[in-house]
Amino acid sequence: MGKIFFYEERNFQGRHYECGSDYSDLSSYFNRCNSIRVEGGNWILYEHPSYKGNQYYLWKGEYPDFQRWMGFNDSIRSCRFLPNYQGQYKMRIYERGDYQGQMMEFFDDCPNTYERFNFHDIHSCNVFDGHWMFYEEPNYRGRQYYLRPGEYRRYNDWGASSPRIGSFRRVYHRF
Template structure:
């Protein structure tokens, strides 16, 4: 299976959408904000054993005195706050797999496709905002025929 990232604007900018193999007869099918889809690229990642680490933005009132809070993730998290992580993210390191980070809880809002590597700030993941409220890995789903053939 091949997954693609579709972008609202040319040059891989703007809203991001995960596109799997198949037909999209209407922009609402891919979850678009509108019908604009100006650039696409293949997601290049080993989709097994997903893992990422999120680094929380320190509170400005506490300055550098605050201990760095990190959040290690290996599965879908619909809301980061119950895990003691605030929604303002300083940076993200994708250790393995490909991920979708969302600006709102329950996998909603703006989505950002993250592949293996280090994202130093929100601009690196394509946002103007540090808010990340939910994350989920992109997983391969094996078909019945693949399971029967031991693939």
């Protein structure tokens, strides 16, 4: 099982909380989060309780300030431990909602969606196998969106406020 430590201050200072499983509301354990140490496993962190808001994908390592995990602020209010997955990866993306328009099937990472298929917007997606991260900008930058196996008829189903996706990659365990 994984383990993650949340610290209120930068450089692993101040009040901290140790976590080893999913938590839908971390608000009572710390006021803000300015640094994180991941001792095991892969994690998705959320800006708001109940797995809402900006999402951040972290793996084993040290993150001395929130910019190191591409955070927009010092708010982490829920977290999810990612299960170990060692199978195949398969995903279909669509240029329009409800699985309409041009479809492409992927089995591996894509650092730049525009260079790969000449459009930025992904309106719907079907994840058949594996866990994936969408990024708003190319080269795995910008807002992040975690997708596990399932159907995503519209971009807001994965938590996005727009269909713009600049890159995506498979979530695999980085122990």
